[in-house]
Amino acid sequence: MSRFAFTVEFDGRPYMGWQRQAHGATVQQCIEEALGRITGTEPVIHCAGRTDAGVHALGMRAHVDLDKEIAPFRLMEALNAHLRPEPIAILGCEVVPEDWHARFSCIARAYEYRIRNRRAPLTVEAGLVWRVPQVLDSEAMHEAAQQLLGRHDFTTFRSAHCQADSPVRTLDRLDVTRAGERITVQAQARSFLHHQVRSMVGCLALVGMGTWSVADLKAALDARDRAALGHNAPPDGLYFMRADYPG
């Protein structure tokens, strides 16, 4: 038995999210079925962070145990062939120690949220960014974002469906930068609550529009109440970028 780790890129639009569902295609299901066609078994994969419907990944990490002698490069090539024409690509594959776990060994996760700040509708980027027509003050957004850094009870920014035991998380990075019409929010933490990045970005957008002050964002955090949430940003602009592991 060998444990293989993958780096996965996918377009989240056609999927109900990462995790297998009773109804609707998911990323996990597509990869497991491709692995099944290669191995003749029913492998189960584990990932660093289960993404929602419509959320993308450029550097998701996942692992699987296989009772099969196969070089990692050949497994990657076979998987990419069997995944066709799904918009899921295996970017890397290597053998890892038996105690390496894509989810439980992960010590940091990085997301990026992409906003297109313009009035005109989207064309080539439809489904790939969040279009915000109101002019956003990205410097105010960045200043407000710094209020959320550190260890807090993020209940306000947590989905009602979140299954985490605790609403306390430590946010290590939340940077807002602008290049022309493009505003990018980069978030990093050991782990995130369900909907946390989208909820933080939605509220930062309210600050960017001038609807909320920096103090309003802080008050929403302090409320520790989902009802204090200003706005949950759509999945379109969210990308799982990177998972870090010790060593």
Added chain:
Amino acid sequence: MSRFAFTVEFDGRPYMGWQRQAHGATVQQCIEEALGRITGTEPVIHCAGRTDAGVHALGMRAHVDLDKEIAPFRLMEALNAHLRPEPIAILGCEVVPEDWHARFSCIARAYEYRIRNRRAPLTVEAGLVWRVPQVLDSEAMHEAAQQLLGRHDFTTFRSAHCQADSPVRTLDRLDVTRAGERITVQAQARSFLHHQVRSMVGCLALVGMGTWSVADLKAALDARDRAALGHNAPPDGLYFMRADYPG
């Protein structure tokens, strides 16, 4: 009667190209039908450069004559509303002099060709870039590209369906740059022949792979023969970026 000029962005994937066709949706048709619903007439639009099926635009320019009193901003807003859900967006609109012509007044056109140089299949960028799995030497591509600058008979790089009177064009810029897996080719000229950018990029890729030398590319140009063409790059990676006008 007022002449309105537009800046247009579109995703070329769903269209048979810019120009109206007997069968199949085109960008021209979509915009003309949207204009028709606004004005109750059958307006005809003209563009700076007719693009092929699958080719995108981030800054196409076009004009139309309308016998209607309407502020340019309102016309743009109405057009964007009527174009929904087509992936076509009007980014700007202004009134221009009667002798301003999107095609005939244009003094320079700029295209960008986007390559993703990697082995793994595309996901979020499918249809939006050309994936080349072989490792490309972008510096060799740039060096070779400089051979094509200036005034030449570009018959080798011209589609059999090209309707231009002369195969002679003056190429002002053909820069190849790399950022990680992304290779970008930026082309500028007063005007281009049909398929010229895609044909030049296809041959530059052969140089990048080491299949062609810089001298091979020059020989292909000098042959003035479509049969000397090495490769025509797919439409996916091509973007009409900008049209320049006097003043």
